Amino acid sequence: MKATVVVRPKEGILDPQGEAVEGSLRKLGFDVSRVRVGRVVDIELSAENNDEARGQIERMCTELLANPLIESVEVSLDGS
Amino acid sequence: MKATVVVRPKEGILDPQGEAVEGSLRKLGFDVSRVRVGRVVDIELSAENNDEARGQIERMCTELLANPLIESVEVSLDGS
Numbered sequence: 001m002k003a004t005v006v007v008r009p010k011e012g013i014l015d016p017q018g019e020a021v022e023g024s025l026r027k028l029g030f031d032v033s034r035v036r037v038g039r040v041v042d043i044e045l046s047a048e049n050n051d052e053a054r055g056q057i058e059r060m061c062t063e064l065l066a067n068p069l070i071e072s073v074e075v076s077l078d079g080s
Numbered sequence: 081m082k083a084t085v086v087v088r089p090k091e092g093i094l095d096p097q098g099e100a101v102e103g104s105l106r107k108l109g110f111d112v113s114r115v116r117v118g119r120v121v122d123i124e125l126s127a128e129n130n131d132e133a134r135g136q137i138e139r140m141c142t143e144l145l146a147n148p149l150i151e152s153v154e155v156s157l158d159g160s
Contacts, residue, residue, distance in 0.1 A: 006086075006120055021121060021144070028143050030136060034124040040086055041101060044114040056110060063108055064101070 001045055001053050002078040007066045008038035041065055050077050081125055081133050082158040087146045088118035121145055130157050 009015040015036050022035035043060070047053035057075050066073045089095040095116050102115035123140070127133035137155050146153045 008120065008122070018121075024144055025123075025140055028140075030140060031126040032123050032140075034122070036122045038120045038122070040088065040118045040120045041098075042088070042114070042116045042118070043105075043112050046111040060105060060108075060110060060112075064104055 001047050001050075003043045003045060003053060003057050004076045004078070005041040005043065005057060005061065005065055006038060006074040006076075007041070007061075007071050008074075009036055010070055010072050013070045038071075053077055081127050081130075083123045083125060083133060083137050084156045084158070085121040085123065085137060085141065085145055086118060086154040086156075087121070087141075087151050088154070089116055090150055090152050093150045118151075133157055 009018070017037040018035045021037055022032060025032045025035065043057070045053060045056060047056055054075065054077065061073050061075075062068070089098070097117040098115045101117055102112055105112045105115065123137070125133060125136060127136055134155060134157065141153050141155075142148070
C-alpha cells in the first residue's frame with residue numbers, strides 16, 4: 001500500500017525556510033506572501049487494510065517523521 | 081489565491097534523504113520500502129484567475145522552486 005505523509009510547520013510557528021523562499025520569490029518579482037515549506041514523504045508499506053496502515057503511519061510520525069509540537073501532519077492512502 | 085506545490089525526486093533519481101528515512105523506519109521495526117522525500121511549498125499569491133496563477137507558479141518552479149532535471153512538480157490551486 002502507498003501512503004503520502006505531508007508534514008507542515010504549524011500555523012504561527014516560525015518557518016525560516018519559507019521566509020527564505022518568500023524573500024527570493026519577491027526578489028524575482030513575484031507578488032507572494034505567506035510562503036511555507038514542508039516535507040512530503042511517500043512510503044510503500046505492508047498493511048492488511050487502511051486502518052492498519054493509518055495506525056502504522058501514525059506511529060511512524062510519532063517516532064520519526066514529525067515533531068507534533070511544531071508540525072502538523074496530513075496522511076493520504078492510495079491502496080494498491 | 082493559495083497554491084500548493086509538491087516537489088518530488090523523479091523516479092529513478094537517487095534520494096539519499098528518502099533512503100535515510102527508510103533505513104530509520106526499518107530499524108524502528110516498520111516494514112516499509114521505496115520511501116521518497118520531497119518538499120511541499122504553500123504559497124499565497126496575487127492572480128486574477130487560475131490560468132494566471134498556474135503561469136506564475138510554473139515560472140516560480142523554473143526560476144527557484146524545482147530542478148526539472150531531477151524533480152517533478154505537482155501544483156494544486158485553492159482559490160480563495
